[in-house]
Amino acid sequence: MTEQQPPEEQAAPRPAAHRGPPIEVAEEVLDARGEHTAGALRLALRDMALESGGRDDVPWVRIARENLVRAAEACVRSPNIRMDMLHCMFAVDYEERIELNYALFSLGNGHKALLKVDVPPDEARVQSLTGMWEAAGWYERETHDLFGVEFDGNPDMSPLILYEGFEGYPGLRSFPLHDYEEW
């Protein structure tokens, strides 16, 4: 007669130990061109900027998500910035937050900058910027496909990169890379 063994409690997987040298943090230094842009941005976004920094000639400014449209408008309208091109827009998944980055370029004034907006993963929703740049539409659809961020005001949110009916958001860190079976 065998005694019923109580099921062994599953131990939580230990985080992989970080091997190798200690992690260095790169210093963020702006060059003259970047400082110039950063100064212009500080003027235009002075009541909205939560945090700022930058590297080389690309400064960045973090703003609250309620202020996104107002900040973008300020970047477009303010005469010494005039960001006429949305160079790129993308999300970075930091697990506790999803960071949306808007890379704004001013080809006329020679400015480059990143506008950062943090959204919580369980309520990832921001205003769409399709009214300001036509290019925003496709970036937002792509970000919606891969990260599940909702964009209020984008007239067409059909899947762009993935097919209709795909489940899950493959851009997120939690999406399995090898275990995922499609068929």
Added chain:
Amino acid sequence: MTTEQAYDTVDMMLNMGPQHPATHGVFRMVLTVDGERVVDVTPHIGYLHRGSEKLAENESYGQVVTLFDRLDYVSNLNNELIFCRAAERLMGIEPPERGQYIRVILAELNRLASHLLFIGTYAIDLGAMTPIMYGFRERERIQNMFESVTGARMMHNFIRIGGVKEDVPSDFVPRVRALLDDVERGVQECDRLLTFNEVFLARTRGVGVIDLPTALSCGLTGPSLRASGLAYDVRKDYPYEVYPYLSYKVPVGENGDCWDRYYMRVLECYESLSMIRQCLDQMEEGPVMAQMRRIARPPKGEVYVHGENPRGDIGVFLVSDGTDKPYRVKVRPPSFCNLVSLRPMMRDAYIADAVAILGSLDIVLGEVDR
């Protein structure tokens, strides 16, 4: 007597692709047509999505270079260059000068190969058979040169973080000089055959016009933006590598039509030829790879860099968490952004011009879908 109101007209949907020889890959667009006129166009992409950005998060920095090869598979070396530059900026290393010269020579050769492919395929899109023979013949010579330098014809993996894999063969300089003379003759041949050809002009002049404000709003870059009249070239405006030491012109168009977009690329071929010649004159002996650890491990931080690809402005956003794998790699593919401007370009065009307009954007689907 009948008036226009007497009949109800219905717009027709016309599907083009994904299997269509003139869409340059698996690209589908749905045209809404009113008779012969295109009212609206809806591009559908994503047939070639391989998740390169996701894959890159699970590869070491050195391996990510091979993924970049496969994005824009017509200008592989330009893609490798942009990723390596991003990683180098984060690590704060600068490749030695000879390495930079070799990178620029290879990148410009690849630009030539890419533009020659464009000239050939664009002529085919418009129904001319001969130029693709000339274009491919010259491109083949460049591919052979790549093979002798990097060992591969397409997926080179030659530009590495910190420089290039190895020095070029000993007879590189005289061979490239001979190659450039051949290619120049080939470009001139295509140019003479096509550029001011009456039929070609009739098909492309005034077709697919896009004005500068719309082009900027759509994020159009590269030769297609310059065709609309803005001299924006990353190599000139935000110089990188050894481009500041070279003298060259940035060709600018006037009308922003298909012909201008084509002609910008022909003119760029001549500029690239001159750039490579200057590089060969200036290049000196020396190391090609910077002193660094074997395994690239950039410090924690993020960087956004961009550079000039044959198709436009490619950008890379790289986030490092201090380990040997990138935390996030985002590519801003020029073809993806150029495709956004397809809709304003095609509005009110004829169906017969749809292929001419799409071809003039010179898209590569590997990069659009990633």
